[in-house]
């Protein structure tokens with residue numbers, strides 16, 4: 239007790255690094271890349287300053303610049319030229335993601351881990367993550383085959399990990415089955431296992447052109463009020479064969495990250511989403527907060543909660559910051 243114990247003794251800048259409990263490393267970061275089939279040069283996303291849609295001609299350079307920073311992994315989101323009811327352009331051999339993966343692999347080589355987001359909402363004309371009935375119901379089971387086909391097409395293009403994000407029941411097992419049947423037994427699946435129906439995806443929908451034409455995603459994404467349900471979602475995905483599990487968004491769900499890591503001890507990812515990024519950028523632009531400090535504090539909080547890896551639009555900025563220390 240005071241005065242024998244003085245917590246302030248170790249708070250000097252000299253001792254702080256020595257007693258630091260959590261560390262962020264460049265190896266923890268996964269950097270998102272948007273690639274748009276319809277553009278010929280990078281296009282900045284209005285609500286996400288500093289984040290660009292890449293064209294098929296620039297995406298490999300972007301991936302190379304990420305790899306040069308020491309970031310181990312990227313995740314690709316595709317924006318196709320054409321959309322239709324059933325998301326046909328999600329799985330063609332020469333569709334946007336497949337071309338982007340091939341371009342990146344041939345330019346950057348095999349060290350950079352190329353993950354692909356596996357969802358239909360960027361490819362469907364209605365913008366939902368699954369097949370839709372005439373009465374506007376999102377259909378689970380008819381979606382599963384298409385997800386399996388899409389996973390195989392990503393694998394054939396050379397992707398290293400597929401990341402299903404559509405929150406369809408049974409999606410992990412459908413994808414595992416399709417990959418195994420096509421000789422991709424060793425390809426890991428990173429499942430967006432606990433994905434909440436969140437307002438913080440707003441800017442992403444502009445970035446990926448995946449806004450929906452009716453309804454919302456509440457019939458498949460989780461209720462922000464629930465925790466036990468997240469544990470059940472994760473347990474099911476693990477049983478179905480998920481290798482990495484993800485929680486999304488991150489900062490409003492730190493308790494979920496914590497419980498999931500404690501319970502399952504699985505490789506656990508957290509997605510620091512577009513709205514979480516945009517809020518910091520917007521406040522910083524107004525001079526209301528210090529951007530670098532807010533970035534650091536946000537990412538360290540996610541790590542502290544138990545995430546092993548963080549998908550974040552700050553990946554490049556954070557890598558530069560870590561390098562400068």
Ligand code: PBG
Nearest residue numbers: 357359403438439442511512513
């Ligand atoms: C697609 C998908 C979404 C995000 C990642 N994959 C959007 C959504 O569910 O509407 C959001 C990511 C972000 O906000 O950064 N299913």
